[in-house]
Amino acid sequence: MDDRIPCVYNANHLIKPEKLVWHYVKCDDRRRLQHLFEVCPYNSMHHVPKPEYDAHIQRCKPPTTQINLNFGVDDPWG
């Protein structure tokens, strides 16, 4: 089974997911195009075109911890 995924800088580069971060370190097309991309702060495998970066961050960021709204409320039945 072929589980390789395409490099965002050149779809002809098919890379195994566990090698992708290393590929981006040495990819020649990245060197040429990296000014057009941002790297996701949540996943170093996510290299995102700048126009899509904000939307990507919104989708990718981990859910914030729910604030417990009942915190500090006295239980009237206690």
Ligand SMILES: [Zn+2]
């Ligand atoms: Zn590449």
Ligand SMILES: [Zn+2]
């Ligand atoms: Zn991401």
